[in-house]
Amino acid sequence: MNVEEIAQNWMDNCCHTIQQYDHESHMNLISKDVQVFGIPGFEVIGYEDWFSQCEYEFREKLIEKASYKGLKIRQSNDNQIMFLTHESVLATDGTTDSHPIEIVLSKEQDDVWRVSQERLLSDEEASHLGIS
Incomplete structure (x- = not known):
């Protein structure tokens, strides 16, 4: 698979596991070392926070679906x-x-x-980077 296919496959799997409320499979898409930046009110969100939030949202069936639009590769290497x-x-x-x-x-x-x-981007930064 090329890098675009790997990224698209990850996004597709992410959406599928959310729609199926499959917490275990969803969390297998997330590194234990994950860091999420740019969420208002939080400096950084890690794996445990993500795990707990998804566990709650999946158990309560709070999300109908997730989707991704557009894909722009910025950088890649073998890993x-x-x-x-x-x-x-x-x-x-x-x-x-x-x-x-x-x-x-x-x-x-x-x-x-x-x-x-x-990293959540501002609309201004996204426009500058060519994704909106």
Whole structure:
């Protein structure tokens, strides 16, 4: 698979596990060393926070679906892929959380590609980087 296919496959699997409320499979897409930046009110979110939030949202069936629009590879090597996309999460109450995002996938020791970093982008930064 090329880097675009790896990134697209990860996004597809992420959306599928959310829609199926498959917490275990979803968390297998996330590195234990993950760091998420840019969420208002938080300096950084790590694996345990992500695990707990997903566990709650999946158990309560709070998310109807997630989707990604666009894919722009920024950098890649044999063990990491950095890309830009636009993420949307539709909650079961009808609200949508949508934002441009930078994602870093890392190929871990078990040869599984997992997200190791996410950074929510401002609309201005996303426009400058060519993703909106």
